[in-house]
Amino acid sequence: MRRITSPFPSRPGTGLTRARALRLAAAAAVLPLAVAACGESGGTTDADGAWEPNRPIEITAPAATGGGWDTLARTSARLLESEGLVDQSVQVVNKPGAGGAIGWAYVAGREADPHTLFVTSPPIILVPMAGDSEYDHEDFTPIARLATDYMVYLVPADSEMETFDDLVETVDAGGANIGGGSGPGSMDHVALAGAVNAAGGDAAGISYVPFDGGGEAMTALLGGHVDAAVAGASEAAGMLEAGELRALAISSPEPVAAYPDVPTLLDQDVDFTFDIWRGVMAPAGLEEAQVAYYEDLFAELMETEAWQRESASLGWTDAYQNSDDFGAFLDERRSEFTEILTEVGLQ
Amino acid sequence: MLDQLVQGFAVAVTPQNLLFVLIGVLAGTVIGILPGLGPMSAIALMIPIAYGMDPTSAIIMLAGVYYGAIFGGSTSSILLNAPGVAGTVATSFDGYPMARQGKAGKALAIAALSSFTGGTIGVVGLMMIAPSLASFAVSFGPTEYFALMVLGLTAVVSLAGRDLVKGLVSAVVGVMVALVGIDSQTAITRFTFDLPELFEGVEFLIVALGVFALAEVLVMLNRRGRGGARGGVTSLRLSGRELARITPPTLRSGVLGFFTGVLPGAGATVASFLSYSTEKRIAKDGATFGRGNPKGVAAPESANNAAAVGSFVPLMTLGVPGSGTTAILLGALLVLGVQPGPLMLTDNPDMFWGLVASMYIGSAVLLVLNLPLIPVFAKVLKTPKAVLIPLVVVFCVVGVYGLSFSVFDLGLLTAFGVVGFLMRQNDFPAAPMILGLILGGLMEKSMRQALQISGGDWSVFVTEPISAALVALAVLSMVPSLVRAVRERVAGRSAAGVAAASAGRGAEEDSDRAESLRS
Amino acid sequence: MTPRESGSEGAAPLRPLGGSGAPGAPVRSEGSGNRRTFGFSNRTVAVALAVFALGYLVLAFQVPEYTAVNVPVQPGTLPRWLGAVLLVLAVLLFFQRTPDATDDEAAPEDEAADGGTAPRDGSDGDGPGAEDGGPAATGKGAASAPGCATGTGALGRLRDPRLEVALFVAALIVYVALFEPLGFILSTALYLGSTTVYLGYRRHVATAAVAVGVPLVLYLAMSEGLGVVLPSGPLPF
Structure with a gap:
């Protein structure tokens, strides 16, 4: 049943459901109308090679309304329009399901369409690794990394554990249940196992308890049902501020201004960092001029005051990378995650 | 506490905030009435409107959408058997039969009154014990949730109706549906047939709309249009006796619903089912639940509104969302620059108490708005069936598509419609299936979390005090139904001839009669 | 919408074909005596459930099995128990007597058609044999319908309600299949219009207004009001 080794039919296209095939057929039927007006690739490339969109831009959120991806997609779409950065309208399309795989398949079916973008974060690496998606990040064109958040390793305020090493010791002694907001082999677990591993602990021996989201994991921690928890820093901000929970470490490379008292893992001689990065990607086969246009567009977006204000309140730290750097970053992360999951025995 | 509440009312009754309460509850009611289009997407999509608004006004408006939707969701449950919101599925169990008996007006009035009562109980609860509720909310861990789900699932025995075996079959199939998808505990896919559309499981509302609304449409067709809700609508006025009858269940369910809502792992849907089955079990006329008993409308409606209010406790005081909808509200708060958490009550008392006060006003507004509208809503039933049937189908389709944007899910909706129709034609009750679907997945998840924590030791479920109490309650609650079922079967077998005599026992014992006729 | 319609609605002649009704004769072939359509004996259902x-x-x-990390309960554990329990329940059902769909329920059911009390038509199943007596009782009226297919208020046109249900499901499947290719507005208008006419509503102007108006209003409300993008199909908006 499980498709860890043989995910989907490997040839793109054969895995399409009938519904999606119909949708493609419909797109094909409509295409002549649209193409007649705007030329083969859509958009116009002028004499000096610059490109501009000439149809509404569609940002796909591969999740339902309301989640992290949806928030990013809708925030970007709204600000791109309201700050007057694009002439075309920007629409958000939700394609939820299968941890993102449905949305990715949808975007992959629009190869070389420069008017389709989608928002992305670590699951685009982790979900394909678990064999749950036919497409991985190499099937798309990276546009830009925008922002990042970090993981915090939490204990109740009155816990005896003071440092990350204390946690690792407790884990090795078999005395700690650690809650996280997602399943084994996904983001929270990888961030935990990677850190424990880097600290010299037994990553495979962690008693990891998966909850539905960091909030549930923190509630269980507050109620004393688990001994520690791993959660996104922005999720934990309220609890940390109130002093109900204490963070043993944060997974950032530098201390984060919002949590001055929380030491990084690196500070504690644990050589591990973990980014909950968020970025934008496009279908495969975009021309250079098109990629360049979007790189600049998002770079401009991030400089607006409105973006600064809203991303700060969502707990995001700016972490812009252009297309090339972002692509290299994704490759690095994948080899790192592969190592961690192998260590834990999940690969 | 009181001066804070006074302060809260001062915040809530500014003309601006009153306007936003009004907008919120109106939008919520309309969204709730449309099947499938739940408060979750509505709130997510209204967040852009909330930008630039004062955060307190924004949260007052968004909260209004939430409880307004739960309030309005009962309308389509009662009139069309098409639950608009997950929390109102239980309302259709008795609401729709009432509508078919020509009591749509009464059912809607009961729903409105008990919603208001439940909401009020919730608000009073918030006022009195909000600060200490946070510790109640966190006292429930996986062990306790497992016990709570077991207690909920034992309701199958009482929901099964005439035929226990068929009821259990329904429930088991419901749990089976709940297990489809990627297992949250191990990330292994189960029963997905490699279809990525099934990886995240089967959305609850798709099943509910299928086995209730679509199946009902098919049954109507099969009967050539007879048997739907009656065209005429009796008055919506309730007699004093009727009011007296529904008052105790309404009050009890409000309290039960509130506390269930406070638990971040439960929420309005679980609350409505728990209270419905509790009332069915303790009512003297429990056998008529499912056939148009007004108490069966009052209980879930009171509970789901109280729970909606209660769910603001973990949201505001812990920063922990208890449901998909409150998760989106949390996102909205963050975007507005408010960080919910334990400091909310001290840092932002105006917002918290303003919200509480606005919910009180909002509940009253909903009542005042909806009571006069009931005759208008009930006119839906006068629509010729040839027009109504396709419209119901379209609303279901739009609702499901708006939820997932997936044609695959529309196919699922159709399939569950056919399954629900076959169940109806063969006397398989749908309610246990829905119960199994809602609670089964939660039960398995919390069981496995609890055992992971205990290191595989099953005894935790009876050694932890809260869990032990709930498990004991679950066992006890099954006894009367089981005894009755066995006794009836024995009696029926030994004296089938008594059927004629038992027929005289009155309409309220129809099920008994059918039972004896059968065996 | 049009209250005037409702008077004739519930009580309307319900079987357009066959004039004087020929009550249930073509339909009632299977099962024990008065079985309802798509109703099967407990044994049949039990066998189907057992196979499932x-x-x-x-x-x-x-x-x-999940072996990467030690877990106390395997993902396959509960499903295996559920399968076993369902099997046991199927066996129990097999040996349980099929209730005869006796006429005692059919009679009140027919009155219910006219808005009477349908006490046991709740979520726990409906009165068996509902279709049996009904057509007979109302068959006379059907004869007055001109032609043979469009009796006012009658639902459907086929002799056998089983085919009627099958046809309706087929129409729904077609609607769903066309939902994205044709877009929401066109597919919905097509579905609403054709189904309403087929089911026997004869005020075609009203039908057209509903078929065009409802999809348009819904589409605008969803896309403009809530920002939910429904498929637009070949239409330019």
């Missing part, structure tokens, strides 16, 4: 349970068990035993 066995298939489910096969799948349940194919759910892989």
